[in-house]
Amino acid sequence: xxxxxxxxxxxxxxxxxxxxxxxxxxxxxxxxxxxxxxxxxxxxxxxxxxxxxxxxxxxxxxxxxxxxxxxxxxxxxxxxxxxxxxxxxxxxxxxxxxxxxxxxxxxxxxxxxxxxxxxxxxxxxxxxxxxxxxxxxxxxxxxxxxxxxxxxxxxxxxxxxxxxxxxxxxxxxxxxxxxxxxxxxxxxxxxxxxxxxxxxxxxxxxxxxxxxxxxxxxxxxxxxxxxxxxxxxxxxxxxxxxxxxxxxxxxxxxxxxxxxxxxxxxxxxxxxxxxxxxxxxxxxxxxxxxxxxxxxxxxxxxxxxxxxxxxxxxxxxxxxxxxxxxxxxxxxxxxxxxxxxxxxxxxxxxxxxxxxxxxxxxxxxxxxxxxxxxxxxxxxxxxxxxxxxxxxxxxxxxx
Amino acid sequence: xxxxxxxxxxxxxxxxxxxxxxxxxxxxxxxxxxxxxxxxxxxxxxxxxxxxxxxxxxxxxxxxxxxxxxxxxxxxxxxxxxxxxxxxxxxxxxxxxxxxxxxxxxxxxxxxxxxxxxxxxxxxxxxxxxxxxxxxxxxxxxxxxxxxxxxxxxxxxxxxxx
Numbered sequence: 001x002x003x004x005x006x007x008x009x010x011x012x013x014x015x016x017x018x019x020x021x022x023x024x025x026x027x028x029x030x031x032x033x034x035x036x037x038x039x040x041x042x043x044x045x046x047x048x049x050x051x052x053x054x055x056x057x058x059x060x061x062x063x064x065x066x067x068x069x070x071x072x073x074x075x076x077x078x079x080x081x082x083x084x085x086x087x088x089x090x091x092x093x094x095x096x097x098x099x100x101x102x103x104x105x106x107x108x109x110x111x112x113x114x115x116x117x118x119x120x121x122x123x124x125x126x127x128x129x130x131x132x133x134x135x136x137x138x139x140x141x142x143x144x145x146x147x148x149x150x151x152x153x154x155x156x157x158x159x160x161x162x163x164x165x166x167x168x169x170x171x172x173x174x175x176x177x178x179x180x181x182x183x184x185x186x187x188x189x190x191x192x193x194x195x196x197x198x199x200x201x202x203x204x205x206x207x208x209x210x211x212x213x214x215x216x217x218x219x220x221x222x223x224x225x226x227x228x229x230x231x232x233x234x235x236x237x238x239x240x241x242x243x244x245x246x247x248x249x250x251x252x253x254x255x256x257x258x259x260x261x262x263x264x265x266x267x268x269x270x271x272x273x274x275x276x277x278x279x280x281x282x283x284x285x286x287x288x289x290x291x292x293x294x295x296x297x298x299x300x301x302x303x304x305x306x307x308x309x310x311x312x313x314x315x316x317x318x319x320x321x322x323x324x325x326x327x328x329x330x331x332x333x334x335x336x337x338x339x340x341x342x343x344x345x346x347x348x349x350x351x352x353x354x355x356x357x358x359x360x361x362x363x364x365x366x367x368x369x370x371x372x373x374x375x376x377x378x379x380x381x382x383x384x385x386x387x388x389x390x391x392x393x394x395x396x397x398x399x
Numbered sequence: 400x401x402x403x404x405x406x407x408x409x410x411x412x413x414x415x416x417x418x419x420x421x422x423x424x425x426x427x428x429x430x431x432x433x434x435x436x437x438x439x440x441x442x443x444x445x446x447x448x449x450x451x452x453x454x455x456x457x458x459x460x461x462x463x464x465x466x467x468x469x470x471x472x473x474x475x476x477x478x479x480x481x482x483x484x485x486x487x488x489x490x491x492x493x494x495x496x497x498x499x500x501x502x503x504x505x506x507x508x509x510x511x512x513x514x515x516x517x518x519x520x521x522x523x524x525x526x527x528x529x530x531x532x533x534x535x536x537x538x539x540x541x542x543x544x545x546x547x548x549x550x551x552x553x554x555x556x557x558x559x560x561x
Contacts, residue, residue, distance in 0.1 A: 050524040057509075058533055062540055093420055220446055220471065223498030234471070241474045330419040333467055333478060335448075346465065348453055361449040361467075369501040398524060 014038050018380065022051045026129045026384045029394025033371070033383070040379050045372040052398040060358035064324045065091050065165055068358065073159040075360060076396040078121050079114035079339045081150065084163040089244060090334035090345035091165045094327065097299065102290040103167040104245045109180070109283045110153065110162060111245075112276040116187065117146040118339030118391070119227075119269040126266070126388030127198060130207045130381075135194045142187045149183065152176050165325070166300050167293035177284060184277055184284075191273060198266070208263035212374045212386040219260060222373075223366030226341025228390060231268045232260030238337035250279050262389040299325055324353030340364045340391055362396045401442055401470075401477055409434055424478040426463075432481055433490050440495065444468040444477060447492065450502035452510045454536045460484045462512055466492075488513035491520075509534035 021032035030051035036044035056075070060068050072087040073080040085107050092099060099107075124139035147157040153172050154160040162169055198204045214224070219232035229236055237254045239247040255271035257264030293300045301320055306313035329351040335344040341363030348357040367390050374390075375383045402425055406413055412435060415426040427435050446469040453463045460482035468477045483489055491514035492499035503514045504523040511532035514520060522529060531538050 050522075050526070053524040055533060058538075058540065096420060218497075221497050223447060223496070236471060331424070331478075332420050332422055333449075333476070342448065344449060344467070346449065346451060346467070357453045359449070359451045359465075361451075365501060365505075366498040369498065373497075 015043070020383070022048075026387060027394075028125065028388070028392055029397070031368075031392065031394050031397065033387075035380060035383065037380060040381075042375050042378055042380060042383060045375050045383065047368060047371050049368070049394075050398055052394040054399065056399040057358055057360060060355055062354060064353050065327070065355065066324075068355070069163065069165075070159065070161045072360075073161055074395050075362065075399065076118070076338060076340060076343075076364075076393045077158055078393060079118035080158060081110045081114040081154070081160045081162050082118075082336070082338045083343065084161060085111050085245075086334070086336040086338060086343045087345055088163040088165050089336055090332060090347055093334045094330065094332045094347055094349055095165070095299065095325070096328075097166060097294055097296065099167050099294055100291045101246075102171075102288060103292040105283050105287055106168060106172055106292060107163065108245050108247065108250070109172075109280055109287075110150070110160075112279045112283075113146050113149060113180075115276050115339045116273045117143050119273050120146075122339075122388070122391040123194070123266055123269050126262070126385065127204075129384045129388045130204070132198065132201070132204060135197045138190045138193045138197075142183070142190045145179070145183050145186070149176060149179060152179070164293065164300075166296065167291070171292045177287070180280065180284060184281060188274070188277060191270065195270065199270075205263065207381075207385060208266060208389075209261060210259070211262045211378065211382045212260070212265075212389060214260040214370075214374070216260075222370040224341070224370075225363050225366075226337070226339070227265055227268045227272060228260070228367050229341065230254065231257035231264040233258055238335055238342060242335070244336060250282050252276075252279050262385050265389045327351055327353075335361070338363060340393065340396070341367070360396075360399055362399065364390065364392045364397050368392045368397060401439070401444065401475065404442060405435060405438060408438060422476065422478060424480060426480045426482065429481050429483055429487065429489060432479075435479065436492060436495065439468055439477070439479075443470045443472050444475075446471050447496040447498050447502075448476075450492075450499060450506055452506050452512060452534075454510060454534065456536045458482075462510060464489050464506065464512060483512060485511075488515045490515050491517035493517050508532070511535065 016037045018035045018037055020035055021027040022030045032048040034046040035042055056071050059071060069084055072083040075083045120139040120143045124136040128136045150160050151157045153176060154162040214232050216233045219229050219234060233256055235254050235256050240254055252275045255268050257268050297316060302313040302316050307317045327349045329349055331348040333344055333346045335342045343363055344361030346359040347355050350356040374386050402416060402423060412427050412431040413425050414428060417424050448467040448469050451465050453465060455461060462483050464481045464483060466479040481489055489512060491503055493503060501523060503517055504521060506512055507520050508522040508524055509532055
C-alpha cells in the first residue's frame, strides 16, 4: 500500500502537508483529505474515505426488503425521504406494481421538500465555509419548517422511513397541507433574502466564480449527476429524462449553468429550489383523497385494528413478516433524481425473502472522486469552497 | 437496438441476453470487454453510471462484474455483465472513463477482483490492512475477528503496530 506520509527527505523544502479531516468543520461528515501545499497552492490532494462505511450493502443481504428501508435513511441523511422513495421505487419495479395515485403525489411532495432541505443545507453551509454566515441563518429557519413537516408526516425529523413497498407508511395528517402552503410563501421570501445577500455580492463572486470549473465532457466522463452536472451545462434530470412517479405531468424547468464552477452550482441549486416550490404548489392543487397503499394482501400489511381483532388478518400479518413477500427472480436497476444526482438501486433477487445483492449507486462518490482534479493548482481556501459545492455527504459516500 | 449493433459488429461476443422489467442486459466474455466498451462509446453510451459485482460462490465463474451504461441522447440504459472466476482479472476502464477509477477500487476492495491496467488499485472503503473482501458471500456478516487474526497486520495487534 502506498503510504500517504512522506519521508523526511521529501518533507525538506517548501512543501507542507495539511490534514483536512476526518474531523473538520467543512468536511460535512467524516472524510479526510491530505493536502500537499506549496505556500497556499495545492500541489496534491489525496482524498481518503470509508470512515463512515457501515456495510449497508452487506447488511441488506440479511434483511428483508421492508427492513432495508431504515438503512436508506442513513445514506444521504440531509434528504432521507428521497432515499426511501428511491429504494421503494426500485423494489416496486422488481415487483412490477403500480402504487395508488395519492401515494405517488405525496411521494413527489415530500421528495421536493427534501430536495429543498438538502439544497438549503448545501448552499447555506457552503456560504458559511467561505465566510458568509448570515444567509445560513435565513435558510436554516426554512429547513426547520421542512423538518417539522416531516415530523408531522413520518413521526421523525431526520430518519423518516416514510415509504413502504407499495405506498406509504401512512397518509399525511391534518394540518400538513396548510403548513406546507405557508411554507411555500415563507421559503420563497427566504430565498429572495438569501439571493439579496449572495447573488450580486462581489465577495461571493470573487470566492466562487471560476473555482472548480469543469467542462460538460469532463463532467460526463467523471460520472457527475445532479446539480453539479447541470451546472456544467448538461440538461440531464431524471425527472424529465426518465420520468417516474408521474413527474411528466408537472410543469417545471431544469436550470442549467455554463461553466460548472461553484457559482453556477449555487445558481442551479437556488433555481432548483424555486422549481421544487412550483412542483409542490401543483401537488397541493391536485391532491385528492384516496388510499396510500396498494390493495394487495401479498404486499401490504393489514391494518393494526384488524390484526388485533381478526384471525385471518393476524395470520396474514405473521406470514408477511416471517416469510416476506413473494419476490420474482431477476435483477433491476432503478434510478431516481435525488438532491445530489442519480441515486440508483441495483437489486438482484433470487426469489428469497432477502435481496441476493443490493447495490446503492451513490451520486456523490463519482463527484468526490474528481476532487483532486478540481483543486489542483488552486488555493487551499478554494478547496473548502469546492468541497462544499460538491455536497459530499459521507453517509452516502461510504454507505 | 444497441444489442443488435454489438451482435452485428462483434459476432459471438454476447453469450447471453435478457430483458426484465424493461432493463436490457447482455452477458459478454471477459476478453471482449474493451472492444464492446469501445463500440458502446461510439454508439453514444458515454455515461458510465456504475460498476459493481455480484458473488455467486457455487458457480465456476464466481463473480459477475456489472456495468451500467446510459446513453444521454436517447436515455437508453444497458447493463453489461462480465463473468469472472476467482483470481482472474478484468480490463480496467479507468483510462477511458475517469469515473471507473474509484468504482473499480471499490469492487476490488469488497470483492477482490483485480482490474488490469488500473493506475492505483488500492482499497477504497476499508483500510489497507483489512483481511478479506467484505461483500463476498463467504465473508461473515459480523466482520469476523478483524483485529486479532493469526499473522494479522491490523493496527491494533497486541497494542503493537506491525
